[in-house]
Amino acid sequence: MNSITQDVKYRLSILSYATKHGVTKTAIKYRTNRQFIYRLQWRYEGTPASLQPRSRRPHHHPNQHTSQEMTLIQNMRRRNPHAGLVVFWVKLRKRGYTRSITGLYRCLRRIGLKRKSIPNPKYIPKPYQQALFPGEKVQIDVKVVPSACIVGQADARGEKMYQYTAMDECTRVRYWEAFQEQSTYSSTVFLQHLVRKCKFPIHKIQTDNGFEFTNRFGPSKLEKLTLFEQQLAAYGIVHQKIRPYTPRHNGKVERSHRKDNEYFYANHRFYSFEDFKKQLAVRNREYNNFPMRPLAWKSPNEVLRSFLATV
Template sequence: MPHPHARLTVHGRRLLVDRVRAGRPIAHVAEEMGISRTTAHKWVRRWRAEGDPGLYDRSSRPLTTPHRTPADVENRICELRRDRKLGPARIGPVLGIPSSTVHRVLTHYGLNRLRWMDRPTGQIIRRYERSHPGELVDVDIKKLGNIPDGGGHRIMPRQQAAGNRQATTDVRRGGSPVIGYSFVHTAVDDHSRLAYSEVLTDERKETAASFWQRANTFFAEHGISVERVLTDNGSCYRSRLFGQTLSATGIVHKRTRPYRPQTNGKVERLNRTLLDEWAYVRPYSSNAERTEALTDFLHTYNYHRCHTALDGQPPISRVNNPAGQYI
């Protein structure tokens, strides 16, 4: 691929050759096209030797690399990384080579980050991404403990927090007040990472089906037509109601392998982001206050927060809507 300021593309090189074949002097053609005579002679000479294939860019990789680290040493570096999880500073002295060489080898084989490896097996984690928005949407539920009115133990002494629990609810279990839980239902597009979440009171099949209908509307408003939905094997997702809700709009339902949450990894990672940057980012004085803050967080996440998997761009940058159509 030519660099952005290249004078000649493949089309330009063909034009150069055609003008020279027509009988025009190479020096005149080079001046017209804003290139040196040396460059013009190079492409004409390559065309005469190889034909049209010679007009395409070649790899800049050298034919031989006599100073490259031997293959058996590279293999040994990779073995120590996979088996013992050692870093360059420790592998280098073991093999008697510079740590910078070890780091270069690990980078070449994709082993320079331990988080890119499956710790038990040492194998590189295979990551995937769907090719366009809507091809796959990951759906999941995260359970959160409710906050008593006035705040919980995270922002005040436990004795005062216990008094807030007593005053918030009349429900008792074994003499203790029951505040209960909230359930964060989340849907995230696999390609764009555009996300939609709601804080609901349960995880029943009716609730999950209703949530998906609103989530599907959200994606449709952003120009995304959902083709598949991926969930875990929770009872609400295995219900006939949830399946019928998807099939009614022509959506295929996929479920993960049991005890394999990595398959639904994008929404699982979003759940962690929700905890770090919304649920626990600051102390809330009530459950309602935390729930209200979710709307602002989702707007920031979708439209402004840089995403490392998207080269630092927000999820909206991968949606098919024209730029500038959001606030």
């Protein structure tokens, strides 16, 4: 025992005084009863640890689980080791158990029969084919402008604003454009502007399964091509759709949208759609000229220029 508590010091002083002056004088001096002093003398074994305060928890309780209930709980837990607390409680109630769910939880915790959780299977990522040249794969996604950023007359009119983003996987060059609606028509116009402004041919475009891009999960059994897909076919560009509900497969453009929230939308306000377009163009120029760690601290425009110089 490395340290002695105040309670132990107090009890040691009682025993020391009682040895010299007797139990009665000790009880008067320390304002306690003689039974307490006798009990300390009986417990004392020559070490301070023997005088440590003991648990006052009762050994029995009038409302504690009966032996029949404990047997039922143990047998049911053996047959249902992975059942949750509520499911396990319902199963017990069907067999005559009348205790509350809180009482069952305390009982399971006390006897060590809490649910045995099954570990989740380890996620093993599949090898990802990196883009080797500009235009091999371009990720496209749409971001809804936060309503808190729309102020003034634009807010009074209830205007909605959307940011269409295209990112080349190889060079990380991004192209942004502002739109007032999220639709397959806006996606088609964005694609036309992207192809016109791109300094390299685009071979593949990857998107999610939103209705602004595809009718893959539409109500019709016939998968009719959207305007966006028709335009892709006219350009001869392959359209790759990511796995449903898996935005990490479009991770590069999704990560860039998160950065937009932190560094752009968090401290910018837009008073009109034209104002939004101007500020978005400035942000686009800043992004494409900012060095990035995945590019060995080169900017996307620098990487693109180095590729074009070798062609």
